[in-house]
Amino acid sequence: MTETLAEALSDIKNPETIHQILTADSTNIEQNSPALDSTDQPNLTDLYDRFLTRRQDRSPSTRSQYKRTILHFIEFAKDKEVARPSEISTELVDSYIDQLQGNYDADATIHTYTKNVRSWLQWLNNRNLCDESVYRILDKEEIGLSPSARDEAIPAVRANQLLQHLRTKKQGTKIHALPELLWNAGPRIGGIHSADLKDFDPESRELRFRHRPEMGTRLKNGDRTDGTSGDGERNVELSNHVVEALQLYIETIRPDVTDKHGREPLFATQYGRASRSTLRRWVYRATSCRWLSVETEDQACDGSCCPDSDVCPHSYYPHAIRRGAIVHHLSGGLRPDLASERFDVSTKIIRKHYDPRTKRQRKEDRAESVRNAWDAD
Known part of the structure; x- marks a missing residue:
């Protein structure tokens, strides 16, 4: 209701007249508003498709x-036989x-999934x-989600158990070499996707990550010349297990x-x-129940899954x-500062999500470094 209409109604004494005016005004608003059920x-x-075309500035991974x-x-x-946006209901969501x-x-x-939808x-x-x-009902607090980075980290015991089995049963295969590299060098999947054969140097025991958008591959933080906030390019030292795999x-x-740019990718298909x-x-596939130790007490999967076509609970x-x-x-x-360079992640994020030390342990580590500096004088 507008201020003008409110003032006009205040001068009318007949309730029936006021009701008729309000009813007519409401009908007029409905007729002039775009209908959701059109x-x-x-x-x-x-x-x-229209939504996606308006987001050309987003990164390829985001799109x-x-x-x-x-x-x-x-x-x-x-x-659910819902084809138009007006048919989307809270019950459907x-x-x-x-x-x-x-x-x-x-x-x-x-x-x-929910944040993008x-x-x-x-x-x-x-x-x-x-x-x-x-x-609004897709808000993460409304759903009760707590997507914490630390909660999603694979435990060291599980990772080492997994790699021992892969070294025994799938030595040198793609589902062995890839987890070895992930666990030792900790790259993003986009970094692995970007790696070429020439980026792997077994003699120096290192893998080089390079940003090559003009040749079809990108690193999340680009390089120092492309205007991004960081620099994802780096050389990473590898363990003997990774080099051998x-x-x-x-x-x-x-x-x-x-590939279509004439490059030789490190990880390839036919x-x-x-x-x-x-x-x-x-x-x-590499982390599925197929490679679990027989001594495991985790019964999340009964072994009936098909890791080649689905995601096993393990x-x-x-x-x-x-x-x-x-x-x-x-x-x-x-x-943390060296971890920041190795894993291409800021020290702020490392301290917030990854650093397992308590505040007391951090203080003791700082104190030890300070004492070492004093002893050097």
């Missing part, structure tokens, strides 16, 4: 994440959340195509192929460079191994 609305897939998560929701909606929680144990994974639904709501309530993989398993999704699937995500690797190195005494 059958003229574009379908969900067309609206998603790929949109495709994986938002299209997953659209397929879920279609299965609640059912979608139930399905995610049934399929995934990790809060971080569920959060990835929430952004898209908010984009639709801004255009008056769906109700505000359908995106990579050499054996290259000599016996790796297909002799190049079609060229292994995609990020392919690399993830290899990690899922499987870890690549980033969980990266997180575990960072925690493991810090626990072994690697200084």
Whole structure:
């Protein structure tokens, strides 16, 4: 109700007249407002395509994440015979959340799906195509999610057990060499995807990470010349286990192929460079129940899963191994500033999410370094 209308109504003494005016005003507002249930609305897939075209400035990995998560929701909606944004209800969204929680144990994974769908639904709501309530219930606090980085780190005991079995049963294969590299060097999956054969130097025992966007691959933090906030380029020293696994993989398993830019990828399939999704699937297989010790007490999987086509309840995500690797190195005494360079992550993030030391331990470490400096005088 406008201030002008309110003033006009204050001068009217007849209640019936006031009711008639208010009823007419309400009808007028409804007629002039875009209807949410209009059958003229574009379908969900067309609206998603429009959403994606408005986000050309996003990184390839972010756009790929949109495709994986938002299209997953659209397929879920279609299965429920929902084709238009006005048909999306809170009940539909609640059912979608139930399905995610049934399929995934990790809060971080569920959060990835819900936050992207929430952004898209908010984009639709801004255009008056769906109700505000359908995106608000996707808030992580509303769902009860706590996607903590530390909670997702693979324990050192589990990682070492896993690698021992892979060294025995799958020595030199892709599902052995990849976890060895992840656990020792802790790269992001995008860094592994970017690596070429020439970047691996067995004599120097190092792997070089380079940003080559003009040739089809990128590092998350780019390099010093591309205007990004960081520099993801670095040379990483490798353990003997990693060097041996990579050499054996290259000599016996790796297909002799190049990618569409004529480069020789380190990890490859018969079609060229292994995609990020392919690399993830290899990690899922490598960390599945298939390679568990018979002495394990974890009964999360009854062994009936098919790790080649699905994610076993025992499987870890690549980033969980990266997180575990960072925690493991810090626990072994690697200084946070050196860990920052090795793993391409800020010291602020390391201290917040990865550093396993207590405040007292940090204080004692600082005191020891100070005393060592005094002794050097």
